[in-house]
Amino acid sequence: xxxxxxxxxxxxxxxxxxxxxxxxxxxxxxxxxxxxxxxxxxxxxxxxxxxxxxxxxxxxxxxxxxxxxxxxxxxxxxxxxxxxxxxxxxxxxxxxxxxxxxxxxxxxxxxxxxxxxxxxxxxxxxxxxxxxxxxxxxxxxxxxxxxxxxxxxxxxxxxxxxxxxxxxxxxxxxxxxxxxxxxxxxxxxxxxxxxxxxxxxxxxxxxxxxxxxxxxxxxxxxxxxxxxxxxxxxxxxxxxxxxxxxxxxxxxxxxxxxxxxxxxxxxxxxxxxxxxxxxxxxxxxxxxxxxxxxxxxxxxxxxxxxxxxxxxxxxxxxxxxxxxxxxxxxxxxxx
Numbered sequence: 156x157x158x159x160x161x162x163x164x165x166x167x168x169x170x171x172x173x174x175x176x177x178x179x180x181x182x183x184x185x186x187x188x189x190x191x192x193x194x195x196x197x198x199x200x201x202x203x204x205x206x207x208x209x210x211x212x213x214x215x216x217x218x219x220x221x222x223x224x225x226x227x228x229x230x231x232x233x234x235x236x237x238x239x240x241x242x243x244x245x246x247x248x249x250x251x252x253x254x255x256x257x258x259x260x261x262x263x264x265x266x267x268x269x270x271x272x273x274x275x276x277x278x279x280x281x282x283x284x285x286x287x288x289x290x291x292x293x294x295x296x297x298x299x300x301x302x303x304x305x306x307x308x309x310x311x312x313x314x315x316x317x318x319x320x321x322x323x324x325x326x327x328x329x330x331x332x333x334x335x336x337x338x339x340x341x342x343x344x345x346x347x348x349x350x351x352x353x354x355x356x357x358x359x360x361x362x363x364x365x366x367x368x369x370x371x372x373x374x375x376x377x378x379x380x381x382x383x384x385x386x387x388x389x390x391x392x393x394x395x396x397x398x399x400x401x402x403x404x405x406x407x408x409x410x411x412x413x414x415x416x417x418x419x420x421x422x423x424x425x426x427x428x429x430x431x432x433x434x435x436x437x438x439x440x441x442x443x444x445x446x447x448x449x450x451x452x453x454x455x456x457x458x459x460x461x462x463x464x465x466x467x468x469x470x471x472x473x474x475x476x477x478x479x480x481x482x483x484x485x486x487x488x489x490x
Contacts, residue, residue: 157275174218183248190321190330281333336399342406343370349473428460
């Protein structure tokens with residue numbers, strides 16, 4: 156999401172208008188849900204996605220036309236064969252898509268886009284909020300836990316507008332553009348090196364921590380938000396794990412895993428996963444119980460880590476961990 160807004164900002168600054176295409180409502184089986192966004196440029200190039208296939212093809216074609224007219228629009232598409240508004244797809248759902256013309260050089264638009272880019276580095280839940288009227292946009296701003304920005308003075312948003320997904324209500328539409336929470340990966344070995352690009356690709360923000368400089372080298376993790384080197388015994392000197400964060404423990408040995416667990420188990424982290432054999436994990440549990448932790452506290456740990464898909468290679472294990480974290484983020488985890 157950060158790259159999308161940053162590149163739109165660069166295009167507008169260079170004098171190129173942009174059509175911002177957003178799924179504002181979706182029902183039934185659809186390729187993407189509310190909040191999916193795509194930027195379309197005058198030459199037909201795009202960034203982001205609203206679902207691919209015919210819906211994206213039709214949206215891109217319409218967006219180029221609207222760009223040439225400097226216009227906005229709101230369109231409804233069905234995925235039911237034979238329907239008058241159908242795109243010839245058989246998903247069985249429907250989507251409502253908004254097209255917003257962003258003029259080049261508009262300072263109000265530029266301020267909003269710039270703040271989204273800044274917020275993405277501040278670990279703060281942030282929503283893009285817009286009010287639609289006659290297909291156009293009559294207000295556009297941001298919302299976070301500190302309040303509203305760039306919206307008309309006295310604006311009161313409808314209750315339930317700021318959720319973990321896009322919400323369209325009473326002419327207002329809000330979608331999360333920055334989600335707080337980092338993924339702290341303790342241990343920089345082969346699985347971590349496969350995991351970082353996998354989770355970064357689906358919107359997680361990885362931070363790698365190892366006590367060995369050669370395994371916390373930024374060159375090993377070009378997709379990581381940052382890498383840290385320090386003692387596993389003193390994580391608090393460099394890391395503060397919050398309830399918004401995810402923790403993945405895959406150090407080089409049982410002792411370091413134990414040291415990390417003792418410091419994160421009561422952090423309230425949204426997800427804690429620990430790699431290892433069942434025997435190693437049983438020994439770790441035994442030591443934690445002796446140290447005063449409870450079985451209920453340890454039960455929060457996903458161990459063995461990842462979904463049970465028969466993963467063996469580092470790349471396969473990375474896929475299983477990524478899938479498990481997606482399930483937790485979506486509220487679909489059964490643990």
